[in-house]
Amino acid sequence: MRARPTIEATGVSKTFWIPHEQRARLKEYFAHPLKRTAYEQNDALRDVTFTVAEGEFFGIIGPNGSGKSTLLKVLAGIYRADAGTVRIAGRLSPFIELGVGFNPEFSARTNIEISGILMGLTRRQVAERFDAILEFAGLERFVDQQLKNYSTGMLLRLAYSIAIQVPFDILLLDEALAVGDAEFQQKCFDTFDEMRSDGKTVVFVSHDLGIVSARCDRALLLNAGAVAASGEPGEVIRAYQQAPRSDDVVAV
Amino acid sequence: MRISYFAPRPPFRARLAYDARILQVLSRSEFKLKYAGSVLGYLWSLAKPLMYFTVLWVVFGSLFEPGIHHFGLYLLIGIVLYTFLADAVTAALPSIVSAGPTLRRISFPPLVIPVATSLAVAMTFLANSVAIAAFLAFSRIRPQADWLLIVPLVLELYALVLGLALVASALFVRFRDVGQIWDVASSLLFFASPIMYPIAILPDWAQRLVELNPFVQVMQDVRSVLLGTNAATAGVIPRVDSRLYPIAIAVVVLAVGLWIHRRESPRFAERA
Numbered sequence: 001m002r003a004r005p006t007i008e009a010t011g012v013s014k015t016f017w018i019p020h021e022q023r024a025r026l027k028e029y030f031a032h033p034l035k036r037t038a039y040e041q042n043d044a045l046r047d048v049t050f051t052v053a054e055g056e057f058f059g060i061i062g063p064n065g066s067g068k069s070t071l072l073k074v075l076a077g078i079y080r081a082d083a084g085t086v087r088i089a090g091r092l093s094p095f096i097e098l099g100v101g102f103n104p105e106f107s108a109r110t111n112i113e114i115s116g117i118l119m120g121l122t123r124r125q126v127a128e129r130f131d132a133i134l135e136f137a138g139l140e141r142f143v144d145q146q147l148k149n150y151s152t153g154m155l156l157r158l159a160y161s162i163a164i165q166v167p168f169d170i171l172l173l174d175e176a177l178a179v180g181d182a183e184f185q186q187k188c189f190d191t192f193d194e195m196r197s198d199g200k201t202v203v204f205v206s207h208d209l210g211i212v213s214a215r216c217d218r219a220l221l222l223n224a225g226a227v228a229a230s231g232e233p234g235e236v237i238r239a240y241q242q243a244p245r246s247d248d249v250v251a252v
Numbered sequence: 253m254r255i256s257y258f259a260p261r262p263p264f265r266a267r268l269a270y271d272a273r274i275l276q277v278l279s280r281s282e283f284k285l286k287y288a289g290s291v292l293g294y295l296w297s298l299a300k301p302l303m304y305f306t307v308l309w310v311v312f313g314s315l316f317e318p319g320i321h322h323f324g325l326y327l328l329i330g331i332v333l334y335t336f337l338a339d340a341v342t343a344a345l346p347s348i349v350s351a352g353p354t355l356r357r358i359s360f361p362p363l364v365i366p367v368a369t370s371l372a373v374a375m376t377f378l379a380n381s382v383a384i385a386a387f388l389a390f391s392r393i394r395p396q397a398d399w400l401l402i403v404p405l406v407l408e409l410y411a412l413v414l415g416l417a418l419v420a421s422a423l424f425v426r427f428r429d430v431g432q433i434w435d436v437a438s439s440l441l442f443f444a445s446p447i448m449y450p451i452a453i454l455p456d457w458a459q460r461l462v463e464l465n466p467f468v469q470v471m472q473d474v475r476s477v478l479l480g481t482n483a484a485t486a487g488v489i490p491r492v493d494s495r496l497y498p499i500a501i502a503v504v505v506l507a508v509g510l511w512i513h514r515r516e517s518p519r520f521a522e523r524a
Binding site for chain 1: 256257258259260269270273274277278281284285288353354355356357358359360518519521522
């Protein structure tokens with residue numbers, strides 16, 4: 001029924017080694033050559049396997065520190081997995097933490113250009129989409145203001161507007177709607193409808209279980225870095241609500 | 253290197269075009285950021301080597317002027333070349349750490365970060381070269397065909413600068429000491445190079461050692477091209493190997509830089 005998988009993750013594991021005290025000085029290596037630094041081993045992802053089909057809206061849920069953002073970053077090619085394989089078939093547009101390459105010292109105008117080019121647009125394509133980006137964000141009035149004067153909500157609007165203007169097959173959304181107002185949320189939902197009819201694939205990390213159950217075709221529950229449940233969103237959400245919460249919450 | 257991430261890669265030319273675009277946009281914003289909020293902005297970085305030059309000329313002029321033909325130009329060339337090397341590495345050193353937020357949001361070749369930073373400094377270097385050209389004209393020195401040798405010499409210097417920038421920026425992600433080390437190393441380099449004094453005042457063993465330094469070789473060669481052999485090498489015994497080794501060292505520094513960058517880059521996003 002479904003098209004071929006557009007994202008295929010097999011046995012993906014990722015461990016962060018976080019030094020107990022930042023040992024970023026050579027002196028400590030020379031002063032204590034035998035003493036190895038005590039590292040906190042944080043298994044952010046453990047043997048995660050799943051597929052996302054083309055055109056699917058795929059939700060990833062789980063408590064804070066369960067590995068959702070790390071997983072998204074591995075999918076986006078930002079973090080390299082320690083084990084396992086990720087296969088992506090299509091052009092990605094990542095929306096991971098607010099704004100690609102945003103610089104608070106620059107105006108929205110400059111940031112749209114920098115961000116758009118980092119995300120793969122040419123200068124001409126940025127120029128062509130410039131008005132659409134501003135209009136969707138509703139920030140025409142603030143285009144020449146420095147981003148340091150923007151509120152989080154305004155940054156979100158700008159970042160999302162850029163992310164959806166880049167040609168993509170797969171959109172990776174991390175907590176996209178958490179700080180937007182109701183009006184902007186509705187605008188985003190409208191873009192979701194469009195993406196759905198265009199056959200785009202959307203991977204959606206969210207704490208808003210209502211949106212996940214309403215919008216996603218399938219969902220994945222992460223707990224302490226491992227897949228705790230996957231499949232039909234309603235069931236996955238139920239599993240999440242019933243599961244005892246893991247205590248080792250580590251944010252990375 | 254184990255490959256575990258498969259995504260469609262655009263054709264080589266498209267990737268190259270993308271790299272060139274981010275290189276341009278990153279070096280431009282680096283340049284803008286550096287001078288954001290300062291009134292005279294860009295003029296400061298032009299003024300810096302000229303101010304050094306003026307002070308050193310006044311202080312050391314009477315000492316070395318008799319022995320060096322065109323001592324003023326000799327000094328200016330040395331200072332402008334040194335300022336390029338020192339400022340480019342100093343700017344590139346924290347560049348990957350500073351780019352951490354961007355590296356954690358999108359996947360792009362991190363090599364463009366130190367390259368963009370060093371190229372932004374190269375713009376200032378080019379502007380400073382105009383001061384040298386003006387001084388040359390003022391001294392009634394006529395351009396000659398062999399001045400074209402300056403181009404490969406500057407490229408050699410850039411290879412050295414980029415190599416140092418790559419080593420420094422990649423290691424700075426893990427060891428913040430690199431900042432202090434470079435502080436010391438760059439001032440040692442200033443005094444250990446014949447920037448404001450003639451190389452002939454060094455003892456013979458020190459001359460041999462100093463001449464291995466690719467920076468010194470480039471500087472001396474630029475001086476002999478522009479000012480004539482006497483100015484740069486007065487009192488020095490010419491040696492066959494005087495270019496071979498330093499050029500090889502510059503190439504090795506660049507290769508080591510690329511190798512360290514490549515080895516460290518998969519973890520830049522999580523460590524920076």
